[in-house]
Amino acid sequence: MVNSPDKGNIFDNTAVNYEKIVLPNPAGFKEKVISLKESGSVLLCLLCLEDPSSKDVFRLIYLFENFDYMQVSEIEYVTDGSAISVSELFPVASLYEREISDGFGVVFEGSYDRRRLFLHESYPDNFHPLRKSFLNGPIKTRDEIPEEDLYVFKRLEGKGVYEVAVGPVHAGIIEPGHFRFSVIGETIFNLETRFYYLHRGIEKLAEGKKPDECLKIAESVSGDEAASNSVCLCLAVERIAGIKPSLRAEALRGIALEMERICSLLSDCAGMLTDVGYPIGASPFMARKEECMRIIKRLFGHRFMRGYMRIGGVSHDIVSTELLVLESFIAGIEEKVKEAYNNAINSSTLIDRLATTGIIEPRFVRPLNLTGPVGRASGSRRDVRADYPYGIYKSFTPELFSSDAGDVLSRFMIKSEDIMASARFIKKIICEMPEGEINDINHEIPDGCAFAMVEGARGQNLTYLNVYNGTVWRYKVRTASFTNWLSIEHAVMNNIVPDFPVINKSLNLSYSGNDL
Template structure:
């Protein structure tokens, strides 16, 4: 059965589906229609992958977009619901992951979600004025008047009461060189009874900054979402605009993009593996990973001029070709990599004290994977078969025939082993592509067209979703949902019952980006 037949069987009616430019299917609905389809989606355990709002989309006013993944199909299904006023029904009780999205939309656009169980502000903290909604078109970006927080607008954390329960507030400024965020632990003895994560301290207003930009310039915004996902986000954005403009880029650019995306995964995972060792106070185990990682950073710099591969990607391909010598050096270097990496993982895998700290720590249980749309290595380490490179192939990944890797235990040790295996897989992908590298241009000229599209990539942390709308040749709306935005919510569940000193370890094993969540 194709996806149309599947959907028509599910919804028991003929559907007015509109085909998008990147195998998305849009379905405009009214309120009763929405309720009906959402019930069906819930009964069949389909996952909500994003929920966002656009002002003045097809008509004046607000339109909500509910994006879903349909298991087994490349296509994504997006329900489009035009609001009559500034109100919409909350779906957070059926789709728990919708809670943050709805709060985000309320902050951005002032839309009220009726029946929502959590109506606290999300990215606008206490100093922002009441009734301030930065994503409204009527708000012109620029400095605003803020006021010191008063008691009325204090953020209220969930209170856990009972014998021996006490709270530990941590952050936003942490003890190490870490991004800012607040963790409120409710603890009994040493065991964590409840954790509430409060983020968005790094909210930089990137979505608003993108509004009105020329599509070519907006790549810089995509790169600054999260420094260590520079490549993933830049490529996701470029793919989106290229789809809108009906552009296919030269083969060499496609191949080099894939090489650089996998290099990013390698250095990111190496950092996690090292970090997990650091957090169990085992620097001997961490050092070999740190050494390899620094070497990858240096290869990145030789290839692109930037250790994080910034200013390398452009709509239409790459900003510049990579030097032939650097490619040659990388190829020689990667030959020796797997053996050295094997020695590094063996140091940790053979040390009982490390394994004792890793095993059974910070379990992400399978039952939260679907309701919260947990993605990337965190999900795969708990047995979820998900990888955007396989489920929704983009760039060259369709031809590569990747094999799905999973672990089952969902603890820190599973995440350690999974990331170690993925590093070696990425090295193989890089080597394969470099052996078949095409010659020729790395940039194709293009004409900007109007349109909208959803684009998805598998960043090192998991699935990143970009939705771009170009109107009158300029970016009208740029909505990004990173893997971290979803996976932070797994943290609140994974730490329960663990001891407080294991929190940094669990956190590192999930490797969540604050910048990528706060935007």
């Protein structure tokens, strides 16, 4: 193995035991995974990369976490093209396995779903873009698709069952995705999602570039998660190179991340109210969002904070007078959101629409690795900021809200509470703003690999970065949306089709962050 330097614990939490197991061959792998399943572990990520030293040899890295026992296990084995499926033990693995089959051509024995994932029908056979033998560039796709290659949806049959197909182009101004409902009367009996219409080849695009050139790519993973994804990449690079950003830079990053969370959650709350026909309740949230975006532009230079994060720090400092402006602004936001929230929650018709709609039961949280507000509305108490603190969160702990109800109402309440908590968090950072430099420009990035996790507005965003010969060898992004999307198929079960928009909005997951 050329580049797998042991960096110790992959996350900065010394309370967590970290074990790394490298298996020379797949023997004994399944037994280990079964025991992890029995102890209640969660599959955080599964990724594949080609070995730099030998062609067509693939390393599969599984990352399991068990927070009851404070244990993270990284299991790795090498294969030349066939692997063992764990999708029956960890349902979320099915998506990762299909992703790897498309990208690398690795076949998973025993998997229950072998359909293509991000390569839709028009891509030719035997095309595996993430293999190093494929050089990135325009390809020739097929216009005529043989019938056996057409995508097959699960079909429900019986008296009175009919299908409703929605998408990829939707009625609203949102991203493309396909939803196939099987309905009896008005009640949804099954939903199957199909995404990846926005597959832009993000991971391949990063390969061969210098790590700091990849920041632009990380920002484009998902528009309103630009800060989270670029901080995640920065953390990975900083871990490889051993760079420690100054306290002031960490604090500024913290403000940026929390502002981004506020913006994203404000539009979620507005969207939920709009989708049940309550625009008077939605307008204050939308107005607050625009005000936030304007102050973000004033402080960070761009309405989506693009170009603000740098490896080793941030691009520019914010002077103390501007920070005072932000402090009084954010106090106003907290107050106004509280008022808007109280007005909304006091409307009985609204409660009637939101309560018991789109329930995600707590039993789905671990098998599907549901995180963020979606997980916390379904009984999870997990948050990367508290569990694996990074940057400013090492000194300040965020407030966490949780509920067991799992319905749209509890997601609305948790998201509103989160906005107010983030506002208080920003005030706390500004009060104790450290002084110092904001950028560590002189750094060399050695070869190595690292994981990094950041809590974005939608949940746990994970990045794996492998640097080889000074350029990126493998960049794997797994946003919270990738795993959280699975929950929608359960959330809509036994609801009526007209409630689908509000359920979808209450999750508000990113299509582009999922499709990459």
